[in-house]
Amino acid sequence: MTDHSRVKQKPVEQLSRVVATRRETNDTKTLRLRPEIPFAWLPGQFITVRAIIDNKRVTRAYSISSSPTKREWLExxxxxxxxxxxxxxxxxxxxGSELIIKGPYGRFIWSEEVSDKVVLLGAGSGITPLKTIVEYILDKQLRVKINLLYSCPRLDNVIFYDILKKWSESASNFEFNLFLTQEKHVNSENAFSGRINRERLGKLISDYEEAPIYICGMPGFVESMQEMLSDLGINPRLVRREKWSG
Ligand SMILES: Cc1cc2nc3c(=O)[nH]c(=O)nc-3n(C[C@H](O)[C@H](O)[C@H](O)COP(=O)(O)OP(=O)(O)OC[C@H]3O[C@@H](n4cnc5c(N)ncnc54)[C@H](O)[C@@H]3O)c2cc1C
Known part of the structure; x- marks a missing residue:
């Protein structure tokens, strides 16, 4: 069987059926889509979704949140x-509904050629492409050390909490550090109250010298992480970012 995860593919526009939905948090849902023409994508890429809403044509980008190792559908x-x-x-x-999608797009990509260590920095819904990168590495049992730092206001805003926790407990190469900016007391190892700051970041990524660093989230988060990494003397060539703005 072809290893689709390694193939770069031209974006294709097509119909895709919503075969399942799953609530993640009170304001976040995962849609499992089955495209008419299955296509390959790389961890970190996105698709666009087009729909007619209030008689207007609307198109928005969404990162693929499932790993390309799951081939029959994407989420x-x-x-x-x-x-x-x-x-x-x-x-x-x-x-059961249908959506018009187009993809894959994007150069915010991780593949096994890139590195044997990777740092992932995400906030809020910016976790989606980062979760795909983690899932891909774990599914393929690659010898890659992963450190995910994920920031959310409160525990009930954390998207993919159960699966990320489960992976961090079962995979020795996956470190999951959670930052809860609005929780005063956090009673768990690898969970912190407050924001990712320069001192915490420097300490947590000290074993990841020369590793590429992927940042994803709203512009304010991405810019502040970039500033901290620059203060820590990280080579900007190691830093990849996906900035989301509406
Ligand atoms: C490459 C890329 C990948 C993306 N992947 C995802 C994804 O996986 N999941 C996801 O939920 N969104 C993702 N987005 C954001 C998404 O494209 C839309 O911008 C978002 O869903 C809002 O669209 P809307 O039509 O509901 O609101 P709009 O009518 O476009 O705007 C509503 C307001 O919400 C603000 N806004 C936009 N995005 C966000 C956000 N994520 N959090 C808080 N406020 C926001 C805007 O600044 C605007 O003021 C991605 C964006 C890009 C560019």
């Missing part, structure tokens, strides 16, 4: 924003 995970258009539509879409 996207959508957080409904405060003033939503597409994100509300996708949070309410019934199973």
């Amino acid at each position: 996207i995970t959508v957080r409904q924003t405060a003033t939503p258009t597409m994100s509300k539509y996708l949070n309410e879409i019934p199973e």
